[in-house]
Amino acid sequence: MFLEQLVNGVTLGSIYAIVALGYTLVFGVLDIINMAHGEIFMFGAFVGMLIVSKAGAPLPVAFLGAIVVTGAMGLLLERFALRPLRKAPGVSNLSSLISTIGVSILLENVAQKVFGAGNHLFETPFAEIRFRVGGVTVYLVQALILFVSLALMTGLALWLARTRTGRALRATAENLATAGLLGVDTNLMITATVVIASAMGGVAGVLVGMAFNYINNQIGLSMGLKGLAIIIFGGMGSVYGAMAGGLILGIAETLVVAYGDSGYRDSIAFLTIIVVLLIRPQGLFGQAAPGMRR
């Protein structure tokens, strides 16, 4: 029983980790929090739902469709809500926070107009297939979610560490001006970051649809808030912090629902942030810098 809960927790946690990675990539490069990330994730879930449940196409097509649509949304977000603020003089970090909040309410309500406010069934053809591993029942869907998220995380980590563009991106994150002087096309890197982060959100959306079997236009908000909690917990801008934080939150939530009071499930994330901010403000994997939070 406990092991099964643990499997559930790890499945949920790996989705959280991918959502949190989207936040942390953008924060690492741009130093801003993209409050619209949760809603982009929600659109990924809806695109996946339309492709799998309505059109009856296979799952890989759903992932591809979600990646294309959310990637394009990331492109538009960067072009119209972030870039104009970057050039303006005297604009604070709060301005881009507020402008992405604007995009998030816009997207949430557009989704409500287009898809309605109710739940939509997300049917996967193999939802009932399960197998037993050493006395623990594992659903095929769970295994698939784990596989996709692990592949995504490994791919991202390798890309950031080994490739030329990955290095350029890290240089941009380290210091925008210096990277520009050294010949990195920083505008391109910033756009690429937002697009990649959004596409990861889209993949996470399809995974959530597979895991929960239903979606609605509110999932963006709740998932977005959890993603924020995770990056604060794991350390802002830290890739490994986002992964570890996501897994920890997923397991903690599952265990609280299984052995505690399910009503407070969604509060765990926030209690965690409040405690972490007070005790270790730089987060689990963040580097302590004096006065960093000021």
Add this chain to the structure above:
Amino acid sequence: MGPEWINPYHLQVASFAFINVILGVSIYVTLATGQLSLGNAGFMGIGAYAAALLSTRYGCPIPAGIVLGGLFAGIAGILVGIPSLRLSGVYLAIATLGSGEVLRAVLVNWESLTGGAVGIAAIPQMGRVLLSRAREAGFAPESIGLRNNQFIGISVFLILFVCAFLAVLFFLRLGRTRVGRAYAAIKLDEKAAEAAGIPVTYYKVLAFSQGAMLAGFAGALYAHTTSFVSPSDFTYHRAVEILVFAVFGGSEHLLGPVFGAAFLTMLPEALRSVSDYRDILYGILLVLTMVFRPQGVLDPPLLRGFARFRRKGKA
């Protein structure tokens, strides 16, 4: 019976505009020290629930309940404020957003006290209470040619107008005192303010709890205006709505959020066709404001321009 132009519905919209003005002032007060708090929806909820419970359970008179609701929220503001103010910028915004969400979870789950997700109904409505008091005292609204619902609408309108007016006046005056100047100094440069001997933490906590108290006050008024509160009244969306008032109206002068709150509450009523798209409009408005006029519609130079224009007109 009764003059037809007094429309209870319009009075109600105007009453909500006054409540929103108070909320706009509440976020401005914290912004005046350069801190963005997204927790004001939560503090509004504390005020509303405190007032609602005091009157429905303990028979507390409405005015006392409203004042106590504001005080409760203010105390909660101090409790949240002291630890949170080690943070600033986006960290503070997210921590306050988080505390608002935790509060909402408590409201939903503590069913024995708060009525859970259903909320609290049958809260005495201040206009109706006033009407029955007036009737007991031998005064009939008919004698001055008003229908009952017109009397209720007008009395709520007047009460909220006075409350909003006093709140705006208080904080306009505060801006010219030692406290107001300290806020402005902290907003401009925290380190310089500290070096100049201003107790920065004290003033930041003060501004934060003043904002919380004002939001709680607005919440208490809200409870006694709608006579019904539920956790869904105080969500993230409310926090964003309050933020839009300040951001759109202008966050560098107190009259900015006041204008933003009044304008954005009335606008959907004036344009019936767009009221369905209100939230979409809010979203677009936020982005456009940030891109084209990050300081909001009203800013100090514009207000000075108005003042100069008026003086010229008089001369």
